[in-house]
Amino acid sequence: xxxxxxxxxxxxxxxxHPGPLxxxxxxxxxxxxxxxxxxxxxxxxxxIDTGAAVGIVGESGSGKSMTSLAVMxxxxxxxGRIATGRILFEGVDLLGLPRSRMPEIRGRDIAxxxxxxxxxxxxxxxxxxQIGEAIKLHQKMGREERRQRxxxxxxxxxxxxxxxxxxxxxxxxxxxMRQRVMIAMAVACNPKLLIADxxxxxxxxxxxxxxxxxxxxxxxxxxxxxxLISHDLGVIADICERVIVxxxxxxxxxxxVKTIFRSPKHPYTRGLLQSIPRLKDENTRLYQIPGxxxxxxxxxxxxxxxxxxxxxxxxxxxxxxxxxxxxxxQKAACWVSAGATS
Amino acid sequence: xxxxxxxAIPTIWLVLTLVFIAMRILPGDPAIAALGDGAxxxxxxxxxxxxxxxxxxxxxxxxxxIGTLTLDFGKSYMNGAPVLDLIARNLPYTIQLTVAAMILxxxxxxxxxxxxxxxxxxxxxxxxxxxxxxxxAVPDFYLGALFLIGFALNLRWFPINGAGSGFFDxxxxxxxxxxxLALVKAAFIGRLTRTSVLEVLGKDYVRTARAxxxxxxxxxxRHALRNALLPLATGMGLSLLATxxxxxxxxxxxxxxxxxxxxxxxxxxxxxxxxQGGVVVFALMVVxxxxxxxxxxxxxxxxxxxx
Numbered sequence: 001x002x003x004x005x006x007x008x009x010x011x012x013x014x015x016x017h018p019g020p021l022x023x024x025x026x027x028x029x030x031x032x033x034x035x036x037x038x039x040x041x042x043x044x045x046x047x048i049d050t051g052a053a054v055g056i057v058g059e060s061g062s063g064k065s066m067t068s069l070a071v072m073x074x075x076x077x078x079x080g081r082i083a084t085g086r087i088l089f090e091g092v093d094l095l096g097l098p099r100s101r102m103p104e105i106r107g108r109d110i111a112x113x114x115x116x117x118x119x120x121x122x123x124x125x126x127x128x129x130q131i132g133e134a135i136k137l138h139q140k141m142g143r144e145e146r147r148q149r150x151x152x153x154x155x156x157x158x159x160x161x162x163x164x165x166x167x168x169x170x171x172x173x174x175x176x177m178r179q180r181v182m183i184a185m186a187v188a189c190n191p192k193l194l195i196a197d198x199x200x201x202x203x204x205x206x207x208x209x210x211x212x213x214x215x216x217x218x219x220x221x222x223x224x225x226x227x228l229i230s231h232d233l234g235v236i237a238d239i240c241e242r243v244i245v246x247x248x249x250x251x252x253x254x255x256x257v258k259t260i261f262r263s264p265k266h267p268y269t270r271g272l273l274q275s276i277p278r279l280k281d282e283n284t285r286l287y288q289i290p291g292x293x294x295x296x297x298x299x300x301x302x303x304x305x306x307x308x309x310x311x312x313x314x315x316x317x318x319x320x321x322x323x324x325x326x327x328x329x330q331k332a333a334c335w336v337s338a339g340a341t342s
Numbered sequence: 343x344x345x346x347x348x349x350a351i352p353t354i355w356l357v358l359t360l361v362f363i364a365m366r367i368l369p370g371d372p373a374i375a376a377l378g379d380g381a382x383x384x385x386x387x388x389x390x391x392x393x394x395x396x397x398x399x400x401x402x403x404x405x406x407x408i409g410t411l412t413l414d415f416g417k418s419y420m421n422g423a424p425v426l427d428l429i430a431r432n433l434p435y436t437i438q439l440t441v442a443a444m445i446l447x448x449x450x451x452x453x454x455x456x457x458x459x460x461x462x463x464x465x466x467x468x469x470x471x472x473x474x475x476x477x478x479a480v481p482d483f484y485l486g487a488l489f490l491i492g493f494a495l496n497l498r499w500f501p502i503n504g505a506g507s508g509f510f511d512x513x514x515x516x517x518x519x520x521x522x523l524a525l526v527k528a529a530f531i532g533r534l535t536r537t538s539v540l541e542v543l544g545k546d547y548v549r550t551a552r553a554x555x556x557x558x559x560x561x562x563x564r565h566a567l568r569n570a571l572l573p574l575a576t577g578m579g580l581s582l583l584a585t586x587x588x589x590x591x592x593x594x595x596x597x598x599x600x601x602x603x604x605x606x607x608x609x610x611x612x613x614x615x616x617x618q619g620g621v622v623v624f625a626l627m628v629v630x631x632x633x634x635x636x637x638x639x640x641x642x643x644x645x646x647x648x649x
Binding site: 072074100103104105106107108111112114116119120121122123124125126133134137138169171182185186 | 545546547549550551552553554555556557564565568569642643644645
């Protein structure tokens with residue numbers, strides 16, 4: 001790997017900040033006009049340490065994408081709004097920063113890869129220009145030097161014949177190749193935190209594996225901290241060592257990947273794990289969590305998973321469980337797992 | 343491209359035929375119109391013979407088509423000048439007017455449209471809506487007359503008629519008529535820009551641009567606007583054609599020379615040759631504009647570039 005040293009040289013090692021790289025505290029996001037607003041994310045807290053790879057898993061509508069957009073400061077507003085909470089990046093509250101400061105951070109310190117590689121690239125700009133722009137926005141660099149760097153980035157993400165492909169437009173690339181271009185663009189300034197929102201969902205299975213391999217490579221060579229959003233626990237287990245499970249806008253479980261697979265503490269997590277197809281028992285019907293995710297704003301009281309929960313007790317209908325520490329490595333928002341019996 | 347040109351031939355032929363038929367259906371005798379009510383039957387017959395009006399109608403049609411192919415539209419019934427000369431003399435004024443109106447309309451319309459889209463629901467957006475409603479509602483000849491009375495007759499800032507000579511004098515004469523057409527056009531382009539920009543601002547690649555750290559201005563002008571121009575180009579083409587026909591009224595109001603005025607004049611005089619020639623020129627311009635629009639697409643959108 002001859003590329004790595006020159007890539008990491010671009011930015012001197014960040015000033016060492018004590019504590020986690022990212023700390024989200026009590027984050028709530030609302031949509032709609034005040035008064036009738038619907039909370040799509042409620043009281044979400046988690047931390048990500050420098051160098052870690054953390055996954056957020058959940059169904060569509062669980063609030064995982066909104067949480068990541070909030071970190072980027074990209075919640076569409078109106079109609080969206082951050083109602084409560086703090087997002088501390090290297091100890092600085094991003095929500096407290098003036099609006100004009102966020103563009104400096106986006107792309108340089110925190111970068112993001114999106115789900116739809118087909119529509120996430122500008123159709124009328126060459127990919128060389130689009131990657132180059134990411135560099136130009138944050139680093140002073142001559143034209144030729146910048147071009148060289150774009151070529152290096154394209155090599156890093158495995159695009160063949162990068163010198164020639166610089167001048168190509170997005171429509172001349174396949175979905176997998178476009179996602180590689182997106183990744184090249186995201187890591188162009190060697191960000192401290194890389195948020196990947198369902199980076200493989202829109203791709204073929206074989207291409208998915210290649211993109212996941214590329215994410216591993218990015219992590220190895222650039223030492224990037226990763227926040228991976230997915231509905232697929234398998235994808236998260238492949239990249240991350242810790243996983244945060246979200247359901248109906250709340251964090252319901254937070255533990256390291258091995259622990260979650262061995263002994264999930266929240267019944268929703270258990271349901272998710274049971275619904276992963278396995279090669280061994282191909283003849284049994286795949287497990288399905290009964291019922292549906294509640295619409296945002298419809299659960300007023302109690303645990304949001306109560307209507308679908310196989311282990312529910314009376315207390316669950318009355319009181320919403322907070323994220324309780326089950327063991328020092330594992331937290332779950334479940335009264336039953338925490339030992340309640342009635 | 344040659345293929346596209348060939349495509350235009352049936353269109354032009356159809357226009358020619360329609361014009362020919364329309365002129366013959368209209369009441370009024372060109373010979374009487376040219377020579378006056380008191381003309382003697384022999385004089386009328388002589389005139390008809392000279393102008394090729396005494397042969398059967400299908401032969402007139404045939405001669406007309408052949409003439410058009412060789413760009414020979416005959417002579418004016420009124421003053422005997424070759425039609426081609428009349429057109430050549432008037433065409434530059436119409437082109438000046440149309441191009442000036444187009445530039446002015448675009449320069450006013452696009453920024454206003456972008457502003458309205460970005461400040462959606464706020465004051466600039468409402469202002470834009472009122473402006474475009476007025477722009478749609480007020481006919482150009484009326485607006486032209488208002489400008490003429492206000493700025494040329496009363497304030498005497500601008501000349502009241504003619505086209506001027508010399509660069510600055512031409513611009514001076516051009517300003518009011520061009521502005522008249524441009525305001526109507528700006529209303530249309532502004533509205534179209536607003537819709538188009540609003541749509542593009544919701545696209546994933548705009549979010550990508552923001553995620554890179556691009557500031558709002560850059561997001562709008564670098565990423566959104568160029569994509570928004572794609573649907574806009576179609577609208578601008580249509581609007582350019584509307585300006586061509588709008589120029590007819592405006593040339594009359596401002597008493598400017600031009601193809602539009604030439605046409606109106608020759609219609610009242612039943613000057614078949616000039617009408618036919620003028621309409622052919624208009625049709626050619628329409629075809630030309632459409633071709634230019636196709637070319638413009640290729641410039642803006644890399645996806646339709648031929649590999």
